[in-house]
Amino acid sequence: MGRRKIEMKMVKDNSSRQVTFSKRRTGLFKKANELATLCGAEVAIVVFSPGGKPFSFGHPTVDSVSDRFLNQDQEVPNVKARAGSSKNAKVDRLNQQLVDVMKRLQAEKKKAQSLDQKAKKAKGPQNCQTQIDELSLHELEKLKGSLEELRENVKARVCEMEASFSLLLLAQKPIQEADMSVSKKAN
The missing domain is CATH 1.20.5 (Single alpha-helices involved in coiled-coils or other helix-helix interfaces)
Structure with a gap:
């Protein structure tokens, strides 16, 4: 089907709105994680669902980012000193692992969709000729043998x-x- 442009307006149906919120929230948090991982930025996001339930994402934590934002007038800690701490190093390593796992998951989903499509094609009786037509010369010689x-x-x-x-x-x-x-x- 592919992606299509969605008009930016309030979703009227409550259940559709909740589904849209969940998908967009996941995408937003994923992008924030990528921004924090790739750029070394400190990120905090707080989102309230249509039902009023709060959701948050923060790197390294929502509290540390919000404290820094609220106390901007005070001394700014050294960025290199923060990056060197073992807690931040562990968080960075875990975030990198998360990004790697998400990439592998997406690759496996694409692979599964491809296999599903091939399985659907293989079920029809006319597909035997189609499959033979798609074989290479080496594969045809092997089949002949x-x-x-x-x-x-x-x-x-x-x-x-x-x-x-x-x-x-x-x-x-x-x-x-x-x-x-x-x-x-x-x-």
Whole structure:
């Protein structure tokens, strides 16, 4: 379907508004995390849902960023000293891990969608020809070899079955002839 431009206006339906809020909030927090991670910025976001419930995101924490914002007149701490602290280093490392995991998750989702589409295509009976048309020369040669090997195996199995059937017929004939000879002697 793809993305389309959404007109910026208040969503009327309450349930749609809540869904829109949740999706936009997640995207907003993700972008704030990326800004903090990539640029080393201190970020704080406080958002209230349509129901009045507060949600917040802060790097390193909402409290530290809000305190710094409210106390701008006071001495600004040294940025390098803050970055060197073990707590901030741990938070930075965890944020980087989060970004990496989110990237892997998105890649896996795309992979799953691709596999789903391929599975849907493969279900139709006309798709066998389509799939053969999409094979490379090497893959076609490999398929040809496999089909020839299958044909030889089928021929060998047919010969084995014919031989077994013939032996069974031969094994049954002498018994019938012996029965006939016994019945002739009895007459």
